[in-house]
Amino acid sequence: MTSPAQNPSNLDSALAHLADVVDQRRDEFKAGDADPKTSYTALLFSKGDDGILKKIGEEATEAVMAAKDARNSNLAPEQQKLLVGEMADLWFHCLIALSQFGLRPEDVVAELNRRLGTSGIEEKAARKAANKE
Numbered sequence: 001m002t003s004p005a006q007n008p009s010n011l012d013s014a015l016a017h018l019a020d021v022v023d024q025r026r027d028e029f030k031a032g033d034a035d036p037k038t039s040y041t042a043l044l045f046s047k048g049d050d051g052i053l054k055k056i057g058e059e060a061t062e063a064v065m066a067a068k069d070a071r072n073s074n075l076a077p078e079q080q081k082l083l084v085g086e087m088a089d090l091w092f093h094c095l096i097a098l099s100q101f102g103l104r105p106e107d108v109v110a111e112l113n114r115r116l117g118t119s120g121i122e123e124k125a126a127r128k129a130a131n132k133e
């Protein structure tokens with residue numbers, strides 16, 4: 001599997017490029033220029049909010065099942081490969097959902113960057129304290 005230290009800017013640009021493709025398909029679909037019979041992305045946009053969100057649930061479940069299989073196989077390479085495939089499906093469908101709601105992967109990356117260095121435990125405790133006020 002790939003090293004976690006591999007150039008992160010490649011990840012940014014890959015996600016941004018795919019989001020550009022998805023946004024373009026969304027706009028083409030709205031304009032009647034993308035056919036759900038030939039474009040899977042257009043097919044998803046034709047299903048609207050509920051269809052897109054349902055698909056994320058399905059893909060998340062498939063990723064969980066692939067992860068369990070990978071663990072049960074002691075991280076056998078072929079199971080790892082299947083897990084990567086399911087995670088890719090999940091990420092792709094998340095990009096569709098972001099596009100549907102007028103958002104970009106850059107928004108999610110910015111939020112993750114904002115959180116960098118903030119312990120999740122501390123953040124949760126601060127949130128609970130703020131909610132009590």
Ligand SMILES: N=c1c2ncn([C@@H]3O[C@H](COP(=O)(O)OP(=O)(O)OP(=O)(O)O)[C@@H](O)[C@H]3O)c2ncn1[C@@H]1O[C@H](COP(=O)(O)O)[C@@H](O)[C@H]1O
Binds near residue numbers: 039041088
């Ligand atoms: N990255 C993806 C991508 N990842 C996954 N998928 C599709 O996501 C689907 C995954 O769904 P499932 O696992 O549920 O399988 P399924 O059998 O298709 O679905 P169901 O029958 O269960 O509904 C598959 O049909 C995949 O082909 C993707 N479809 C498209 N893209 C990208 O989007 C671009 C535009 O695609 P089109 O709009 O189809 O031209 C492509 O060039 C790719 O770059």
